[in-house]
Amino acid sequence: MSFVPARTGVWLMGARGSVATTAVTGALALRAGLAGTDGCVTELPALARPWLPPIPSLVFGGHDIADTPLPKKAEALGAAGVLPAHLASALTAELSEVDAAVLPLPPSVDGIARDLVAFREAHGLDRVVVINVASTEPVPSDDLLNADAETLPPSSRAAWAAFLAGCAYVDFTPSTGARLPALDALAREHGVPYAGNDGKTGETLVKSVLAPMFAARNLRVRSWSGLNLLGGGDGARLADPAANAAKTASKQRVLADTLGYQPQGTTRIDYVETLGDFKAAWDLISFSGFLGTTMRMEFTWHGCDSALAAPLILDLARLTAAAHAAGRSGPLPELAFFFKDPIGTAPAALADQWSLLTSFVEDLSGSFPGAGEV
Known part of the structure; x- marks a missing residue:
């Protein structure tokens, strides 16, 4: 019997922004055979593995306070030269389908968690990775450690909700996200991994x-x-x-x-x-x-910026989902290659980070014995 990768969802905080729209459009274009995989690190021979969720199979949803539909946002990005102009019109139906899964941001952590669970169940997903691509938050105040779930900054409330819902979390921004001791403990308690912070693109x-x-x-x-x-x-x-x-x-x-x-x-x-x-x-x-x-x-x-960041969003979704499937919980410093300010202990030089990343993928292969090699 051939190996079938887990069915994976990607929940984007800031789902109607430029980076999220470019990532979703790119994945849909790959599914339709309208684009190649340039910029996707996980498509390189050193990292490509059959146990990584295929990009075309990823299922997207998200939260956003903006109300511009994804097809309109993609059209605007095409006019600006961020996307090939023909993709927005070629993928209108597919973008509209994803847009239907983009919801207003609930005011509470429990509300966010309920949306994540509903998304997973509605699409029959094995797991969901929450990725924060929303606007950068200010540096937090010194009393943040004493804040409760509802008074945390939005990125940390998203991480809290993700962990409660049993979802992995990635912060592609320099916001606080999961960088709090209480959230690290919560991630470990629920057996989910997290990564960040601030995508490294320029x-x-x-x-x-x-x-x-x-x-x-x-x-x-x-x-x-x-x-x-x-x-x-x-x-x-x-x-x-x-x-x-x-x-x-x-x-x-x-x-x-x-x-x-x-x-x-x-x-x-x-x-x-x-x-x-x-x-x-x-x-x-x-x-x-x-x-x-x-x-x-x-x-x-x-x-x-969006064209540089979008493929990394897809890479991080695939790698974090695989780490979750392999039983990893807590921070993933092995993903430092993707971040300016990586969580955990990791080297700062790109070449060293690359070596750490390839070793990480090799180590994960042992958790998928039926998958074979590429």
Whole structure:
């Protein structure tokens, strides 16, 4: 008998946003044979396994406070060059079907949990992964540890509800999410894994490659400053100083973790409305070498945020669901490859994170003995 992967649902917090819409449209396009798998890390030979839930089989639902239907959002993203323009019209019926499973956000943790259980039961799913792609929250106050379920920030209430419902949780934002001792205990109690935080898609991805180069060559980084220009809904949200502070702290952390010290300099994020869903970053690095000779390096990054993030959402859904099926609970530091500020103890350099990720997949293979290899 051939191996059949578990039937997996993906519940998106912020389901009508640009990242979620791009991820859903991409999965539907793969199902219809209208797109390839470029950008999907789990499709690489080192990670592809038959026990991972196939992308075309993923079932989507979610919560959102926005009311723009997914077909309209996809149409707008097509007009902006984020998606191939023909996909929105080709997948209107399929997007409408997913949109019917996007619900208003309930005011209580129990209400969120009930929606998750109903979604799982209605679609006959083996498990559900909740992924937070909603707007970035401000840095929490010091008294957060004493908050109850209903006064936690939205990302933490979503994590709480996911764990109560027996669902895995992934935070693709720098928000608090599951990073609270009480939530870690709850995840372990209910036997579910979680991962995060803050998806690594642009400037920080480059930092996680370049910083180890300087460290390995024993070159002293004197300063590293970056300017990020971002449009779209994320850019507008980050115009709020409190949300901006949470994001910049996440982006800067990789340097100290990799180099072993914090060089001078800052990361700045500015909102430029005309950029839409695209972003640009410019970094200036000064460093010194033998005899103290000072040198510098510059790089510029231009990218489409949703197109970079969306395939990682699909990857994380597949890997986290597989970890859940294998009996993992609590944090998944092995997924650090995907995050700016990963939960748990993990290396900061991208190459080391890649090695950790491939070892994780290899270890999980032992939990699916009937699946064979690709």
